[in-house]
Amino acid sequence: xxxxxxxxxxxxxxxxxxxxxxxxxxxxxxxxxxxxxxxxxxxxxxxxxxxxxxxxxxxxxxxxxxxxxxxxxxxxxxxxxxxxxxxxxxxxxxxxxxxxxxxxxxxxxxxxxxxxxxxxxxxxxxxxxxxxxxxxxxxxxxxxxxxxxxxxxxxxxxxxxxxxxxxxxxxxxxxxxxxxxxxxxxxxxxxxxxxxxxxxxxxxxxxxxxxxxxxxxxxxxxxxxxxxxxxxxxxxxxxxxxxxxxxxxxxxxxxxxxxxxxxxxxxxxxxxxxxxxxxxxxxxxxxxxxxxxxxxxxxxxxxxxxxxxxxxxxxxxxxxxxxxxxxxxxxxxxxxxxxxxxxxxxxxxxxxxxxxxxxxxxxxxxxxxxxxxxxxxxxxxxxxxxxxxxxxxxxxxxxxxxxxxxxxxxxxxxxxxxxxxxxxxxxxxxxxxxxxxxxxxxxxxxxxxxxxxxxxxxxxxxxxxxxxxxxxxxxxxxx
Amino acid sequence: xxxxxxxxxxxxxxxxxxxxxxxxxxxxxxxxxxxxxxxxxxxxxxxxxxxxxxxxxxxxxxxxxxxxxxxxxxxxxxxxxxxxxxxxxxxxxxxxxxxxxxxxxxxxxxxxxxxxxxxxxxxxxxxxxxxxxxxxxxxxxxxxxxxxxxxxxxxxxxxxxxxxxxxxxxxxxxxxxxxxxxxxxxxxxxxxxxxxxxxxxxxxxxxxxxxxxxxxxxxxxxxxxxxxxxxxxxxxxxxxxxxxxxxxxxxxxxxxxxxxxxxxxxxxxxxxxxxxxxxxxxxxxxxxxxxxxxxxxxxxxxxxxxxxxxxxxxxxxxxxxxxxxxxxxxxxxxxxxxxxxxxxxxxxxxxxxxxxxxxxxxxxxxxxxxxxxxxxxxxxxxxxxxxxxxxxxxxxxxxxxxxxxxxxxxxxxxxxxxxxxxxxxxxxxxxxxxxxxxxxxxxxxxxxxxxxxxxxxxxxxxxxxxxxxxxxxxxxxxx
Numbered sequence: 001x002x003x004x005x006x007x008x009x010x011x012x013x014x015x016x017x018x019x020x021x022x023x024x025x026x027x028x029x030x031x032x033x034x035x036x037x038x039x040x041x042x043x044x045x046x047x048x049x050x051x052x053x054x055x056x057x058x059x060x061x062x063x064x065x066x067x068x069x070x071x072x073x074x075x076x077x078x079x080x081x082x083x084x085x086x087x088x089x090x091x092x093x094x095x096x097x098x099x100x101x102x103x104x105x106x107x108x109x110x111x112x113x114x115x116x117x118x119x120x121x122x123x124x125x126x127x128x129x130x131x132x133x134x135x136x137x138x139x140x141x142x143x144x145x146x147x148x149x150x151x152x153x154x155x156x157x158x159x160x161x162x163x164x165x166x167x168x169x170x171x172x173x174x175x176x177x178x179x180x181x182x183x184x185x186x187x188x189x190x191x192x193x194x195x196x197x198x199x200x201x202x203x204x205x206x207x208x209x210x211x212x213x214x215x216x217x218x219x220x221x222x223x224x225x226x227x228x229x230x231x232x233x234x235x236x237x238x239x240x241x242x243x244x245x246x247x248x249x250x251x252x253x254x255x256x257x258x259x260x261x262x263x264x265x266x267x268x269x270x271x272x273x274x275x276x277x278x279x280x281x282x283x284x285x286x287x288x289x290x291x292x293x294x295x296x297x298x299x300x301x302x303x304x305x306x307x308x309x310x311x312x313x314x315x316x317x318x319x320x321x322x323x324x325x326x327x328x329x330x331x332x333x334x335x336x337x338x339x340x341x342x343x344x345x346x347x348x349x350x351x352x353x354x355x356x357x358x359x360x361x362x363x364x365x366x367x368x369x370x371x372x373x374x375x376x377x378x379x380x381x382x383x384x385x386x387x388x389x390x391x392x393x394x395x396x397x398x399x400x401x402x403x404x405x406x407x408x409x410x411x412x413x414x415x416x417x418x419x420x421x422x423x424x425x426x427x428x429x430x431x432x433x434x435x436x437x438x439x440x441x442x443x444x445x446x447x448x449x450x451x452x453x454x455x456x457x458x459x460x461x462x463x464x465x466x467x468x469x470x471x472x473x474x475x476x477x478x479x
Numbered sequence: 480x481x482x483x484x485x486x487x488x489x490x491x492x493x494x495x496x497x498x499x500x501x502x503x504x505x506x507x508x509x510x511x512x513x514x515x516x517x518x519x520x521x522x523x524x525x526x527x528x529x530x531x532x533x534x535x536x537x538x539x540x541x542x543x544x545x546x547x548x549x550x551x552x553x554x555x556x557x558x559x560x561x562x563x564x565x566x567x568x569x570x571x572x573x574x575x576x577x578x579x580x581x582x583x584x585x586x587x588x589x590x591x592x593x594x595x596x597x598x599x600x601x602x603x604x605x606x607x608x609x610x611x612x613x614x615x616x617x618x619x620x621x622x623x624x625x626x627x628x629x630x631x632x633x634x635x636x637x638x639x640x641x642x643x644x645x646x647x648x649x650x651x652x653x654x655x656x657x658x659x660x661x662x663x664x665x666x667x668x669x670x671x672x673x674x675x676x677x678x679x680x681x682x683x684x685x686x687x688x689x690x691x692x693x694x695x696x697x698x699x700x701x702x703x704x705x706x707x708x709x710x711x712x713x714x715x716x717x718x719x720x721x722x723x724x725x726x727x728x729x730x731x732x733x734x735x736x737x738x739x740x741x742x743x744x745x746x747x748x749x750x751x752x753x754x755x756x757x758x759x760x761x762x763x764x765x766x767x768x769x770x771x772x773x774x775x776x777x778x779x780x781x782x783x784x785x786x787x788x789x790x791x792x793x794x795x796x797x798x799x800x801x802x803x804x805x806x807x808x809x810x811x812x813x814x815x816x817x818x819x820x821x822x823x824x825x826x827x828x829x830x831x832x833x834x835x836x837x838x839x840x841x842x843x844x845x846x847x848x849x850x851x852x853x854x855x856x857x858x859x860x861x862x863x864x865x866x867x868x869x870x871x872x873x874x875x876x877x878x879x880x881x882x883x884x885x886x887x888x889x890x891x892x893x894x895x896x897x898x899x900x901x902x903x904x905x906x907x908x909x910x911x912x913x914x915x916x917x918x919x920x921x922x923x924x925x926x927x928x929x930x931x932x933x934x935x936x937x938x939x940x941x942x943x944x945x946x947x948x949x950x951x952x953x954x955x956x957x958x
Contacts, residue, residue, distance in 0.1 A: 122920070122921050232707065461588070
């Protein structure tokens with residue numbers, strides 16, 4: 001049996017604990033448990049599920065210190081970031097708990113009998129056991145008991161988490177909190193299963209198993225697409241909600257930023273570099289007009305990006321991939337490539353910017369691709385049409401940002417329409433990072449930003465990913 | 480250029496008009512038109528789209544006679560059935576028109592700024608151009624301006640219809656009504672495109688084109704799955720809503736039917752045979768207990784099915800396929816196969832019933848498959864566990880029906896749960912045919928009943944198939 005270790009970026013060394021991938025028998029056992037509890041859990045009341053989420057929250061809070069220790073040691077992320085992500089995780093649990101208590105009943109649609117028509121009561125019911133894949137960059141909020149798991153449990157779907165191998169220790173600690181909450185409430189343990197694998201075999205086995213009815217994933221386009229392809233090739237295809245790559249275009253229009261250069265360059269430099277740019281909403285394409293003020297903004301922004309503090313990257317593989325992509329970008333146009341020259345720890349990400357013209361951008365499609373890490377591409381456009389062509393050429397994106405003043409720019413409405421046609425969220429005069437957990441949030445977007453633009457991965461509306469419909473006809477005398 | 484003709488089942492001969500498949504140029508032209516109008520139509524107001532639906536309704540009513548003539552001549556369906564389906568089509572248009580006027584605005588979710596959080600306004604926006612495939616058995620209500628097209632237009636998605644080759648004449652007449660409505664309102668003609676093909680080439684070309692963003696289909700599992708596979712293999716996969724096969728299990732429990740044998744055998748015999756059983760919700764599997772009363776019910780039901788009036792089948796291919804499947808079923812257990820011996824027109828469907836035991840059913844998986852036509856399978860069960868095992872073995876279904884009295888049967892709740900886990904709609908003491916167009920309706924179900932159990936194909940909620948989310952962040956001062 002082959003063991004594996006997690007990695008501590010601060011120490012630039014592996015953590016000592018050796019983990020082992022779950023065995024074939026453990027996977028089968030988990031699947032059986034999920035299957036057995038599926039109908040019962042689907043029939044649990046919303047209040048029961050709300051209590052479960054509350055109990056999980058209590059357990060997490062009780063075990064906060066040990067979770068923090070694993071979290072920081074396995075990700076290189078700071079204690080401040082832990083606090084933010086931990087709070088976010090509790091907030092997600094509380095939001096769904098609240099949703100179950102006050103909104104769940106409203107999901108039902110009822111129509112009375114009239115004339116010769118029957119009475120109809122449409123209920124939302126759990127889609128069945130959900131596979132949640134832990135994500136590399138959010139060990140808490142998008143992993144073990146992150147957005148996908150909480151939405152699934154809220155929907156009444158049992159969950160099997162495939163822990164992300166980079167933070168298995170964190171995942172186990174969090175899973176133990178869930179186990180304790182389940183046991184405390186004397187619920188069936190089948191509701192939540194936790195499996196470990198440092199490869200892809202178990203995920204493949206799970207996704208090909210008929211007992212799994214949906215998948216939640218946050219990660220790369222390559223990874224998400226592989227899951228989508230497996231799921232759609234099944235005898236009974238299942239939905240995969242994959243939140244994947246996004247370059248998050250930012251458009252500076254003339255007459256919108258000139259008076260607030262300091263402010264905009266500061267917030268965007270931070271958004272590019274914070275936590276080493278390891279966010280799915282990091283602004284990766286910044287369109288700036290080729291004007292005198294645009295020149296100023298560009299050099300100001302480049303300077304600020306290069307001067308930001310460096311952050312640790314999550315893992316050597318991610319660091320190496322970042323360096324490789326950065327080198328590729330640099331080789332494309334060495335004279336307009338800027339990289340920080342600070343003395344850094346080996347595992348810190350060295351921020352960089354490439355500045356090119358819009359013509360050049362249109363000719364090099366690969367420049368659209370997300371670079372995961374503290375890098376951004378500045379694209380300078382002469383005419384409005386150049387900007388338009390660039391935006392038209394883009395794939396689907398999680399977010400778009402527009403820095404503009406509607407009263408002063410004739411193209412405002414046109415750009416809003418164009419950006420909205422490409423993104424899942426459009427931000428006016430602000431940064432795309434910091435995804436508010438809210439019912440009005442949309443985190444997703446046209447492919448490849450996500451696998452299905454009709455759903456969100458963040459906020460209580462994300463529960464719809466894991467609910468199907470059943471209409472009960474003429475049951476009004478019974479229920 | 481190869482022409483093709485539609486078929487008149489009453490005359491057992493082809494209709495005289497020769498139709499030609501659309502050319503590659505026509506397909507490309509349609510796609511360009513769709514693409515050009517996509518953003519504008521998406522930005523149209525709900526009231527504008529409501530007006531379009533109303534205007535289409537007026538045009539259909541004005542041209543009712545000519546549509547009826549094509550409809551009956553191309554399908555073998557009766558004038559009574561035409562009336563029902565025509566009314567249903569107008570009702571669908573009116574429902575969505577009403578939805579746009581009174582419900583559309585409620586789809587928006589808004590959250591104000593608080594503390595340092597941004598304001599969020601989540602809107603539903605059109606997913607983009609939709610391919611609608613005409614269905615064989617509903618030349619009006621699920622075809623040219625049927626449920627899928629109306630839901631798409633209501634959502635703000637331009638539509639390209641690929642007419643069903645069996646009723647191209649009907650489809651052209653209906654399309655002309657839509658064209659006239661668009662022209663009367665001076666809308667862009669790109670909103671609605673109509674293409675003809677008696678093969679699969681054009682559908683393939685359309686579904687593989689990046690300008691198409693979603694697909695609506697009603698038909699066979701084989702056909703729906705082929706579309707799903709094409710859509711998920713695209714560089715940018717798109718959602719396909721396919722409403723496919725279903726055997727629509729009916730469960731008679733002891734102590735629920737005994738006092739109403741006449742009533743239940745009448746309504747179920749009609750549901751099996753009406754319009755030659757060419758409905759997606761035709762009851763195709765009827766579970767009856769092996770009791771003395773169950774024996775009575777069975778022989779009564781068989782007799783009534785065989786005595787029903789015969790109806791024309793839609794097309795020789797459908798008729799031949801029905802005869803082939805019936806022969807297969809008969810060969811499985813010749814002694815318990817019953818077939819009407821009336822003298823019939825060549826194109827009428829000869830109704831039949833096969834009666835088997837639940838053990839036999841469990842051993843022959845192919846018996847679960849839908850037989851499109853006036854045939855049903857009666858499965859006799861001894862013990863409740865036998866029934867349970869049969870139901871557990873079923874694939875996803877559009878509907879399930881339960882004939883039972885809750886106060887008198889201990890297994891009532893258990894069977895409700897079990898059936899609900901397999902179906903999209905569960906009917907108590909009634910027949911599954913006759914799908915009410917309503918907000919509380921669900922027409923869909925776990926695969927293979929439909930491609931995605933999270934959506935419905937009937938009723939105003941079906942609009943969600945063609946809407947994605949965009950959240951506008953901090954735009955409150957602008958909108």
